Amino acid sequence: MTCHTCINAEDGRLSCLSRVPVFTQLSDAEVDLLHSVMQTSHYHKGEFIFREGDRSDSLFVLNRGIIKLTKLEDNGKEHILRLLFPGDFFGQFALLQEKPHYASAQAADTTDVCRIYRKDFLDILRRSPDTAARFMTALSGQLEEADGWAAVLTLLEADRRLAKMLLYFRQKFDPSSAEFTLPVSKKELAGMIGATPETLSRKLRQLTENGIIAVSNRKLRIIEEAALRRLAGEISPQSDNI
Amino acid sequence: MTCHTCINAEDGRLSCLSRVPVFTQLSDAEVDLLHSVMQTSHYHKGEFIFREGDRSDSLFVLNRGIIKLTKLEDNGKEHILRLLFPGDFFGQFALLQEKPHYASAQAADTTDVCRIYRKDFLDILRRSPDTAARFMTALSGQLEEADGWAAVLTLLEADRRLAKMLLYFRQKFDPSSAEFTLPVSKKELAGMIGATPETLSRKLRQLTENGIIAVSNRKLRIIEEAALRRLAGEISPQSDNI
Numbered sequence: 109m110t111c112h113t114c115i116n117a118e119d120g121r122l123s124c125l126s127r128v129p130v131f132t133q134l135s136d137a138e139v140d141l142l143h144s145v146m147q148t149s150h151y152h153k154g155e156f157i158f159r160e161g162d163r164s165d166s167l168f169v170l171n172r173g174i175i176k177l178t179k180l181e182d183n184g185k186e187h188i189l190r191l192l193f194p195g196d197f198f199g200q201f202a203l204l205q206e207k208p209h210y211a212s213a214q215a216a217d218t219t220d221v222c223r224i225y226r227k228d229f230l231d232i233l234r235r236s237p238d239t240a241a242r243f244m245t246a247l248s249g250q251l252e253e254a255d256g257w258a259a260v261l262t263l264l265e266a267d268r269r270l271a272k273m274l275l276y277f278r279q280k281f282d283p284s285s286a287e288f289t290l291p292v293s294k295k296e297l298a299g300m301i302g303a304t305p306e307t308l309s310r311k312l313r314q315l316t317e318n319g320i321i322a323v324s325n326r327k328l329r330i331i332e333e334a335a336l337r338r339l340a341g342e343i344s345p346q347s348d349n350i
Numbered sequence: 351m352t353c354h355t356c357i358n359a360e361d362g363r364l365s366c367l368s369r370v371p372v373f374t375q376l377s378d379a380e381v382d383l384l385h386s387v388m389q390t391s392h393y394h395k396g397e398f399i400f401r402e403g404d405r406s407d408s409l410f411v412l413n414r415g416i417i418k419l420t421k422l423e424d425n426g427k428e429h430i431l432r433l434l435f436p437g438d439f440f441g442q443f444a445l446l447q448e449k450p451h452y453a454s455a456q457a458a459d460t461t462d463v464c465r466i467y468r469k470d471f472l473d474i475l476r477r478s479p480d481t482a483a484r485f486m487t488a489l490s491g492q493l494e495e496a497d498g499w500a501a502v503l504t505l506l507e508a509d510r511r512l513a514k515m516l517l518y519f520r521q522k523f524d525p526s527s528a529e530f531t532l533p534v535s536k537k538e539l540a541g542m543i544g545a546t547p548e549t550l551s552r553k554l555r556q557l558t559e560n561g562i563i564a565v566s567n568r569k570l571r572i573i574e575e576a577a578l579r580r581l582a583g584e585i586s587p588q589s590d591n592i
Binding site: 172179181182183187189192200201204205210211230233234237241243244245247248249250251252254255256259261262263264276299300302303304339340341342 | 421425447483506541
């Protein structure tokens with residue numbers, strides 16, 4: 109595990125507590141308890157928080173940046189399972205199941221990660237059934253999202269899968285802005301939607317030629333959202349500008 | 351919600367407690383507590399335990415049979431997200447998140463389902479932190495499985511996805527037997543692996559012609575498991591009979 113800078117700054121811990129839904133609505137005593145056991149680490153783009161097959165004893169909460177959850181395919185190629193955004197927690201599989209991590213967590217950007225050790229985490233769950241219930245709710249939400257992705261991935265048309273992914277990115281970054289930077293390379297994006305890099309390039313070119321998006325390197329702007337939503341199948345071809 | 355027969359039979363409740371990992375290793379007091387709040391329901395093939403969009407206030411545990419977790423696609427077609435097998439629980443998303451169900455649960459076979467009402471379930475979690483921890487572990491396991499499926503679905507080749515699915519069925523049914531009955535129609539199976547029904551038929555025919563499987567209606571027998579595992583990418587083309 110690479111940890112570029114490990115800090116215990118009050119700021120980092122406070123913002124983990126305030127921005128992560130699992131930890132909101134805590135009592136003062138619970139906040140004090142969490143404060144005392146939380147450590148903040150900083151990772152540069154490309155650094156691993158943990159690798160597939162590692163064992164670890166911590167729950168991680170992403171406070172700033174984006175993390176790629178990746179898995180080695182049978183052919184040795186790395187594949188992105190999903191992305192984690194601020195407020196998401198991860199690593200609970202190795203912690204709860206006491207098994208090696210089934211995926212690697214790698215910083216896709218400059219990231220701050222809060223870490224709680226196993227024993228402290230289980231202590232908190234034991235002392236605070238409300239926190240335990242919120243943690244289950246959040247886990248259940250992650251499962252719902254994973255199920256949703258599986259449904260997208262079985263869509264037969266690559267352009268529908270791409271349209272869904274671009275709308276997902278837009279919503280995850282800043283729903284008020286039509287512009288965002290792709291958090292992964294185009295090759296990785298192709299892997300995420302089950303398409304070849306050539307198919308992805310062709311589909312992006314078609315979307316650009318049709319005036320639906322504009323792409324410049326990794327910067328992407330959605331120009332015609334209604335058209336993209338129609339392509340994703342979210343609105344019917346008859347209804348316009350919903 | 352359709353419940354063909356609701357029974358409170360001791361047998362049904364006892365076997366839910368004994369076969370579901372979440373409820374193993376309970377103390378006598380916890381077993382008594384669960385017994386007092388658990389209800390067993392019986393569903394015929396095709397009946398719905400709940401439908402997408404319903405609200406409900408229960409956790410369900412599958413005790414016997416197979417359940418399809420389905421979701422309506424944007425085009426109104428029903429799509430199978432995943433299958434549930436004995437010991438799996440479901441419905442926690444609506445319960446914990448207090449939102450409508452994001453999927454429907456439909457009996458794919460004759461099924462027995464144990465049901466615990468929200469208030470009783472939350473009571474148990476509150477009284478037994480160990481049960482809460484086991485429940486989280488099980489949720490985390492479901493998330494790991496969903497992530498694994500997403501990885502399979504992004505495989506570019508339909509025959510690799512099909513091979514993975516057949517090996518998954520074999521392991522879920524009876525790992526000691528090479529024969530099983532497909533729990534879904536071939537059209538549904540095609541949807542589950544992101545292929546057209548025509549592609550699925552062609553791939554099944556190829557596997558049959560190559561002596562890897564034998565198919566008779568929904569009955570399927572794996573004849574050459576090593577070859578199927580090679581096709582799935584789980585063993586390299588060089589290594590034989592692992």
